[in-house]
Amino acid sequence: MTPLIMSMGMALWFGILTSISPCPLATNIAAVSYIGSRISTQRGVFLAGVLYMLGRMLTYTVLGVILVSSAQSVPAVANFLQKYMNILLGPLLILIGLILLEIIKFNLGGGSGIIANKLRGRIDRIGPLGACILGIIFALSFCPVSAALFFGSLFSIAVKNDSAILLPSVYGIGTALPVLVFSILMGFSGRMAARAVNRISVFETWARRITAMVFILAGVYYCVTFLPEVF
Secondary structure, eight states, X not given: OOHHHHHHHHHHHHHHHHHHSHXXXXXXXXXXXXXXXXXXSHHHHHHHHHHHHXXXXXXXXXXXXXXXXXXXXXXXXXXXXXXHHHHHHHHHHHHHHHHHTTSSOOOOOSHHHHHHHHHHHHTGGGTHHHHHHHHHHHHTOOOHHHHIIIIIIIHHHHHHTTOSSHHHHHHHHHHHHHHHHHHHHHHHOHHHHHXXXXXXXXXXXXXXXXXXXXXXXXXXXXXXXXGGGTO
């Protein structure tokens, strides 16, 4: 397995973990509600789910291009990352792990979620294309977990792999997968979608904790391996 394929798998997992974390899950459920209440045909529901995924994917790809390209195009920043990335990665992974475990909490405010809900009401008449717009809006509604996973974990592996487009795109797909799955389930049965939501809530808790512990252990390894080089 090549490093790039492993990085793609990590980016996809970070996206899935983002999508089922409490705050992003709420926006994804809102998207499912929008899709289910505004679109009546099975084909339309599936199309809306795909468009929602494309909206999120586009947003994270644009952010990835801006962030990764900026980091690489500024010589001072590029040289700093090349020299100190492995050293910084240890403390960063530990910090992200503590955030995932909710030992460290940040209050980013509810403004973005409020704005997203208001905008959702204004695009109700657009139809399936409105799902794409919702994907773009909700992707920008960062909470502590999604911010840590995107700006911390994904950004670091994107820089190391020189991937400004591919890895952020894969991450975006991961963040929208539950909505796509729920859209398919809703095409068959609303009860199936409701049961899936309940099971995801349980799965999210354990997935987030296990990922957090892996992050912390990896962070400790990086600290033990690379921090001595500083002293």
